[in-house]
Amino acid sequence: xxxxxxxxxxxxxxxxxxxxxxxxxxxxxxxxxxxxxxxxxxxxxxxxxxxxxxxxxxxxxxxxxxxxxxxxxxxxxxxxxxxxxxxxxxxxxxxxxxxxxxxxxxxxxxxxxxxxxxxxxxxxxxxxxxxxxxxxxxxxxxxxxxxxxxxxxxxxxxxxxxxxxxxxxxxxxxxxxxxxxxxxxxxxxxxxxxxxxxxxxxxxxxxxxxxxxxxxxxxxxxxxxxxxxxxxxxxxxxxxxxxxxxxxxxxxxxxxxxxxxxxxxxxxxxxxxxxxxxxxxxxxxxxxxxxxxxxxxxxxxxxxxxxxxxxxxxxxxxxxxxxxxxxxxxxxxxxxxxxxxxxxxxxxxxxxxxxxxxxxxxxxxxxxxxxxxxxxxxxxxxxxxxxxxxxxxxxxxxxxxxxxxxxxxxxxxxxxxxxxxxxxxxxxxxxxxxxxxxxxxxxxxxxxxxxxxxxxxxxxxxxxxxxxxxxxxxxxxxxxxxxxxxxxxxxxxxxxxxxxxxxxxxxxxxxxxxxxxxxxxxxxxxxxxxxxxxxxxxxxxxxxxxxxxxxxxxxxxxxxxxxxxxxxxxxxxxxxxxxxxxxxxxxxxxxxxxxxxxxxxxxxxxxxxxxxxxxxxxxxxxxxxxxxxxxxxxxxxxxxxxxxxxxxxxxxxxxxxxxxxxxxxxxxxxxxxxxxxxxxxxxxxxxxxxxxxxxxxxxxxxxxxxxxxxxxxxxxxxxxxxxxxxxxxxxxxxxxxxxxxxxxxxxxxxxxxxxxxxxxxxxxxxxxxxxxxxxxxxxxxxxxxxxxxxxxxxxxxxxxxxxxxxxxxxxxxxxxxxxxxxxxxxxxxxxxxxxx
Amino acid sequence: xxxxxxxxxxxxxxxxxxxxxxxxxxxxxxxxxxxxxxxxxxxxxxxxxxxxxxxxxxxxxxxxxxxxxxxxxxxxxxxxxxxxxxxxxxxxxxxx
Numbered sequence: 001x002x003x004x005x006x007x008x009x010x011x012x013x014x015x016x017x018x019x020x021x022x023x024x025x026x027x028x029x030x031x032x033x034x035x036x037x038x039x040x041x042x043x044x045x046x047x048x049x050x051x052x053x054x055x056x057x058x059x060x061x062x063x064x065x066x067x068x069x070x071x072x073x074x075x076x077x078x079x080x081x082x083x084x085x086x087x088x089x090x091x092x093x094x095x096x097x098x099x100x101x102x103x104x105x106x107x108x109x110x111x112x113x114x115x116x117x118x119x120x121x122x123x124x125x126x127x128x129x130x131x132x133x134x135x136x137x138x139x140x141x142x143x144x145x146x147x148x149x150x151x152x153x154x155x156x157x158x159x160x161x162x163x164x165x166x167x168x169x170x171x172x173x174x175x176x177x178x179x180x181x182x183x184x185x186x187x188x189x190x191x192x193x194x195x196x197x198x199x200x201x202x203x204x205x206x207x208x209x210x211x212x213x214x215x216x217x218x219x220x221x222x223x224x225x226x227x228x229x230x231x232x233x234x235x236x237x238x239x240x241x242x243x244x245x246x247x248x249x250x251x252x253x254x255x256x257x258x259x260x261x262x263x264x265x266x267x268x269x270x271x272x273x274x275x276x277x278x279x280x281x282x283x284x285x286x287x288x289x290x291x292x293x294x295x296x297x298x299x300x301x302x303x304x305x306x307x308x309x310x311x312x313x314x315x316x317x318x319x320x321x322x323x324x325x326x327x328x329x330x331x332x333x334x335x336x337x338x339x340x341x342x343x344x345x346x347x348x349x350x351x352x353x354x355x356x357x358x359x360x361x362x363x364x365x366x367x368x369x370x371x372x373x374x375x376x377x378x379x380x381x382x383x384x385x386x387x388x389x390x391x392x393x394x395x396x397x398x399x400x401x402x403x404x405x406x407x408x409x410x411x412x413x414x415x416x417x418x419x420x421x422x423x424x425x426x427x428x429x430x431x432x433x434x435x436x437x438x439x440x441x442x443x444x445x446x447x448x449x450x451x452x453x454x455x456x457x458x459x460x461x462x463x464x465x466x467x468x469x470x471x472x473x474x475x476x477x478x479x480x481x482x483x484x485x486x487x488x489x490x491x492x493x494x495x496x497x498x499x500x501x502x503x504x505x506x507x508x509x510x511x512x513x514x515x516x517x518x519x520x521x522x523x524x525x526x527x528x529x530x531x532x533x534x535x536x537x538x539x540x541x542x543x544x545x546x547x548x549x550x551x552x553x554x555x556x557x558x559x560x561x562x563x564x565x566x567x568x569x570x571x572x573x574x575x576x577x578x579x580x581x582x583x584x585x586x587x588x589x590x591x592x593x594x595x596x597x598x599x600x601x602x603x604x605x606x607x608x609x610x611x612x613x614x615x616x617x618x619x620x621x622x623x624x625x626x627x628x629x630x631x632x633x634x635x636x637x638x639x640x641x642x643x644x645x646x647x648x649x650x651x652x653x654x655x656x657x658x659x660x661x662x663x664x665x666x667x668x669x670x671x672x673x674x675x676x677x678x679x680x681x682x683x684x685x686x687x688x689x690x691x692x693x694x695x696x697x698x699x700x701x702x703x704x705x706x707x708x709x710x711x712x713x714x715x716x717x718x719x720x721x722x723x724x725x726x727x728x729x730x731x732x733x734x735x736x737x738x739x740x741x742x743x744x745x746x747x748x749x750x751x752x753x754x755x756x757x758x759x760x761x762x763x764x765x766x767x768x769x770x771x772x773x774x775x776x777x778x779x780x781x782x783x784x785x786x787x788x789x790x791x792x793x794x795x796x797x798x799x800x801x802x803x804x805x806x807x808x809x810x811x812x813x814x815x816x817x818x819x820x821x822x823x824x825x826x827x828x829x830x831x832x833x834x835x836x
Numbered sequence: 837x838x839x840x841x842x843x844x845x846x847x848x849x850x851x852x853x854x855x856x857x858x859x860x861x862x863x864x865x866x867x868x869x870x871x872x873x874x875x876x877x878x879x880x881x882x883x884x885x886x887x888x889x890x891x892x893x894x895x896x897x898x899x900x901x902x903x904x905x906x907x908x909x910x911x912x913x914x915x916x917x918x919x920x921x922x923x924x925x926x927x928x929x930x931x932x
Contacts, residue, residue: 142930168929172922195929202925206917227931240905252927259920267911274911279904286907301910311899338899356896372893408889 033060038068062092066099073100078108097124102135111139112147119150133157137191137224141165156191164192167199176203194223201232205260209236227253235260243275266296283312291323311338330359346380353377361404371405374398390418392752393775396768409439416448420455428452443473450482459490484513491526495565500530521547521554525561529572541576551578552588552613553595560609570612580612586623593636606640617645621652627660634666646670661690662702669709676712684713739783748775755782839906840881840894855885
């Protein structure tokens, strides 16, 4: 639409308005102005002014023009805005140099015109001249002399320009004394006054940033030299903050900051782009940036930084190779392993780490790196039980790490602990000897020697070793306790052999080392048990029971000690006057639960010691426990496999706290934990509701436990006498099938234990090292090898060995190279292969 | 974690002694009562590279993402601060 058409339309609209809104013309004009309809307001006020030139309508017209011009300027239509401003000045008799006019002129690059306002008298109100001169100081400083010559001779812009330019030139030459001299010639009220602190700040950079900052503080915001002030403020930002702030400057100011920082021109685009990425750039954009600008960086910097980014951006690996060349095998595998870990896929990281370790182990100078990698793998939660026990793979890796880095004491110690925990004292002693050979005076290693001697029943040796520890560490309370317990154990041995005199001697020794009332109580119990007939002995038993805290806990310890020395627990309880049938209080049961939790996992006599108290403990389920205490009791019974007691206590707890899903889980686990396939539908539904409830309550442990139990209901196998049929497509005479079945039934850990027993430790370990991979992968690889061996050799047996049976030396096959496909053995060889 | 070598101001080839000396100097310069955050940073950096094993572990397992500050440090090792070009200064002064 043309301007005239618009004009006509607005006028017509203005003319029609009275008929539609009932307002008179002045009111309509005012309404248009107040509602921001400036174009319409201009037309309406012009119409009104044709009739009568009222001053208030003239003001309104000026306002309407201003509003309209500002709208245009906001859209970037500066020329149109300036033209409208000129019309406003002519029609409304307003001075041109007011409002945003000067800003628009400067923005439109019409600095000379702005200066021209000062040259013509009357264009600017006298009281505004000083303000306008300051506003135009930057323009005047760089304007042509001819533009300045039009200004009055006494104009500050003309008079102070010379020292201002001289000061800038002196700064440019680095002549700071001359610069200071020229600065002094710029008066405090000069339009150029901001140049004084700005040049001082520039001169103080970069050596004296505090001084520069101080000078800059004297520069007011939005002064005539704001672009320079802003650039200097950015240059003074601490650390890397200036980098991100570069984006707030225009190109010239950015380059000035980079000049001040001393950045070579070739590297400037990199820094500007880096600033755009922020203080913590994401890996991939930063990788791109470094690769793009790599030629301009100091040698090796881009490659080093990119390698650090690769675990976070593994997709960039091909681009890395393209830009910087191939990485070594170990390095590439390391990056892939870290990438897998960062995305939470530890099992995927494992094969990469194993390849890293293998590669590093090949070079003696880097073997410690390989050892570190193997130790890290062994520390992975997937291979490490909550009690710190390590699975087979972790033990293998740890053993290999000790071979590669024999100076790592902690790994020696963990290996000894690991083998001892598994009950393989031969292996534990072998590793202990290696550790003692390397660390003969290390307290930690000696303590392991003590523990291993105790586990072997070599009590005298244990005491001797413990005394060596005390020589090195005289105030070690743990060793004192160990020595005391070693004497107690030795005393038990003598009591069992009916050698009361020797037992008393050991107990005399023990009390010198034992500190707690309970430990002394045990000593009294053993003293009483050593003499089965004397009245004094019965008194000692009563004292021992009392020192352990009375009927339940004391009785339990008495029963336990009696079983340990091969005596009848019931008889011992009768001698001590303990009524095992009396229902214990909640406090007594909680104390017993603590004792059960504190007892070693491998003490098989705990169950037997509990036997006389089971009925009473079952009745005690209804005692008034606190919720946390009843849970503690339930968990203690669960840990000891006391399913009936667990069930009683969990049921009692459900009645009191039906909203706690953990008790629901414990109750159902007590009933069906060993045969999850038999859980009735009703209990399955209860479990599912408990699962939802646990999720709502954020009880993650219970969530995991219920899920595991539910998963077993699907995956589990029924009892051996039930006919489950054969899985479709599998032949029971196929060794692969049978081994897979064995693996499924026994689990990976047990499967590997069987394999270890059958193959012998040495062969097993060699195969473990050669095959590598996770437990699952190794188990599968073993199956493949065994199936192949079965095809080559006469029938080989692979079944759980008898307890204590030596490894079967008749299965000497070495690990064959890993194969991806299995060769089915001939039917004749399969026959009778799995008789066991 | 920020690059511990950078925090302590030592080269990646520094030995135990040099790292310990740099650590002691850094905690003297940033005692915990004055700048707790910086002190913690210095201590964490020292623990990360105090021994040969720790340095090897850092080299193998470090997954810290380099930030802009670290990139700037590495990129700006050879920066030589200077006065800006006079023409540029005049252009910035005259910009409105």
